[in-house]
Amino acid sequence: MVSKETPTTTITDAAKAAINAQLSADEKIELYRKMVRIRRFEERSLRAYQSKKIGGFLHLYIGQEAVAVGACSLMGEHDHVITAYRDHGHAIAVGMETGPLMAELYGKVTGCSKGKGGSMHYFAPDKNYWGGHGIVGGQIPLGTGLAYGVKYQGKKGSAMAFMGDGAVNQGAVHEAMNLAGLWDLPCVFVIENNRYSMGTSQIRSSAGPGLAERAAGYGIHWAKCLGHDVYEVRACLNDCLELARNESKPSVVEIDTYRYRGHSVADPDKTYRTRDEIDEYRKNKDPIAVFQRELSDEGVLNEDLIKEIDTAAREEAEKAATFAEESPFPTPADIQRDVYWETDHPEQRTSKGRLFFS
């Protein structure tokens, strides 16, 4: 039997890649701070979930922080992002404020989606963040559409469409990749391979030698990199983004990463992987610890600063929770708001027929 575990390309000296070499110390600290903020936010949300303040699903991103932070740090004015339901990390990485993010989890009207979307449905179009999406793979054609829009409007930009390793098998993903290849769209398909879709390891879900390799069938550029090192994520994705921005070419990037928690908080992992496997990753490849070491070696971080960043991140998460606690819920009247543009703007309404609504 052919092993389905493919070797992963490691970018040698990612720290020295031009895109990283030009980072100032402050910018590096900011990358580090964002990862810590994501982690503390999610740990706080987990506690809120456990005390039943949050309903529905809560899919935590813990362990994968370097991917979202690395990727989103490369965004320019005309670069866009879309992702799946494991979306808290990307939301913080693009610069959304944690108060409204936490309030959304609590189902409050002050949430980023007014309590209508919940954990899986964060959006911030003003930050070129087109959301968290609940249907596995469903966001990928939308990502292609964002890239189409960028190209159509003649902008020098791109769209990064994130998905998990399980999503890659959905038909819609392949239709989208084909279109991106066919029409030379500036789309970067980012596969966050955390090795599991729910309780199914990638080896049990995907035929063929690997995931990114499938891009070859569409004549699309592909690459792989390790996801626990933010420098490496940046170096790898930057090449693809430049290809998109400068030549309007798509690419598929498979990033090797890992999630520490169960698929969702309601769905803990007891059966499909070992404690040792998780501990092994946590010990050797924790993205925050790895970057902390790197930056300490570079002399950018010291003990005091590390502590200060961590304390600030904890305080921020606590403040977000307080904001969420103290915010009001939507009212039943809010259920029928935001359904149609027209009913929210009655004075500018143009439809003649009845919407049979309200």
Next chain:
Amino acid sequence: MPEITYREAVRHALAEELERDENVVLMGEEVAQFNGAYKVSEGLLEKFGPKRIVDTPITEAGFIGTGIGASMLGIRPVMELMFWSFYSVAFDQILNNAANVRYMSGGLINCPIVIRGPANGGTNVGATHSHTPENVLANHPGVKVVVPATPADAKGLLKSAIRDNDPVFFLENTMLYGLKGEVSEDKDLLIPLGVADVKREGTDLTIVTYGRSVLHSLEAAEKLAKEEKINVEVVDLRSIRPLDIDTVLKSVAKTHRVLIVEEQKPFASVGTQLGFMIQEEAFDQLDAPIIRVTTIDAPAIYSPPVEVEQLPNVDRVYTAALQAVKS
């Protein structure tokens, strides 16, 4: 009779039919090693092995289509959708293939597939995960649509669905999995598809309903009896297609008033169809306009305390029933 949960009732039906007929297979995302996202299939892999209990990748169009193809050869696949909400991903296979193949082939090909899984809202998972697709599915001749409200119905109807020679869409309600009820252990206990069940006899008002709304209606009926001396009859459709309109009409002839309760958005819903059929066949019997309680017309809201308000609940049924009787 032993008391078991709705979840166990579905599981027992699956186990008994898997045992009875080796052409039955269970297939879906996480159904085998993970025991099912809602633990419906717990223990089945151990008992029946990986040939009969099959994990699939997240590929609804692919695996549902595969099941439809296999059913054309006489396999009897039971396909689990992790959520019925994901039917949309497999929509083309479900409607263009499963619903049409028998007709297009002039009756040469049968499609004895069951597609089942949890549907409906109430678990605060937002718009993409809270669909109630029974009206959309039932709009297509060639398919059957079943929505059980109790553990006993879940078991008896699923067994019939698996033995049925047409595509049957079996919609379990996520909120009902923990519901307990008495269920017979008779291995041939079959509840025929298309037979409604009068869950409560009454004389003043007919509530026509199905699924979780049956429970709301029964609770409201008890309250109305106690507090208002109003005697409500509750008719549980159990299957949307075939639809047992005769049982509904018989009840209307007795009570002359109708309230429809459905966990559906109101536009072009199952209740819309019912209301039309009742006025078509029993207009003279009605002493008052038909009214209904539905889900408030909007995509499912996440916010937990507000989602409760969006769905039919006992209070809304109670108020509407009073209105129906007093008008």
